[in-house]
Each structure stands twice: as structure tokens, then as C-alpha cells.
């Protein structure tokens with residue numbers, strides 16, 4: 198069972214193989230949206246481009262489903278490490294940062310610690 202390490206929230210969440218990243222986050226009470234997305238979003242249809250996560254580390258290159266056509270189009274001008282959580286399926290354990298466009302207190306130290314801690318396979 199993969200583990201998603203949500204760095205900002207300092208939480209590890211287990212999910213079934215193939216789980217939708219956005220749905221797991223919402224079910225666990227993890228806020229995936231920034232201000233714009235919380236005011237209005239497409240509810241996971243891949244249209245609003247507000248459900249970004251940054252992938253900080255994957256167990257291997259196949260930890261997440263490949264970029265969808267929607268992501269290829271919508272993320273053209275974004276960091277290569279960003280995904281739309283509503284388009285992303287979790288196949289293996291992964292470390293992600295929600296709302297990568299927003300800074301947070303002690304982010305460097307928290308990210309460093311999250312990457313150093315063992316991630317369950």
C-alpha cells in the first residue's frame with residue numbers, strides 16, 4: 198500500500214494502489230487548494246488548474262501515473278515537478294508538497310526532514 202507524505206501538513210497517508218491523489222487528500226482533510234481554488238474549482242475535472250502539488254520525491258519513476266493530456270496542456274509553463282492532483286494516480290509511495298505556489302514557515306527545514314525520513318514502500 199503506497200504512502201503519500203504530505204510535507205506541508207507533516208502527515209503520512211496510506212492509500213490503495215491507483216488512488217486519485219486529490220481524492221485521498223480531500224478525504225483526509227488535507228487542503229489541496231490555495232485561495233483561488235478554494236473559492237471555486239472544477240471538482241476534479243482537470244479544468245481549473247488549481248489543484249497543484251509538487252512532487253518532491255518518488256520511490257521510482259513509476260510512482261505516479263504518467264502526465265495526462267490535460268496536464269501536458271495545462272502545465273506547460275509550470276515546473277516539471279508539478280502535477281494536477283486530480284489527474285494523478287498514486288502507484289507507489291511519494292512525497293508531495295501541496296500548494297507549491299505558497300510559501301510556509303520553516304519550509305526548507307521541514308522539506309529536508311521529510312526527504313530524509315524513510316518512506317514506507
Ligand code: FES
Pocket residue numbers: 238239240241242243244245246247248281282283284
Ligand atoms: S480540481 Fe480542477 S484541475 Fe484539478
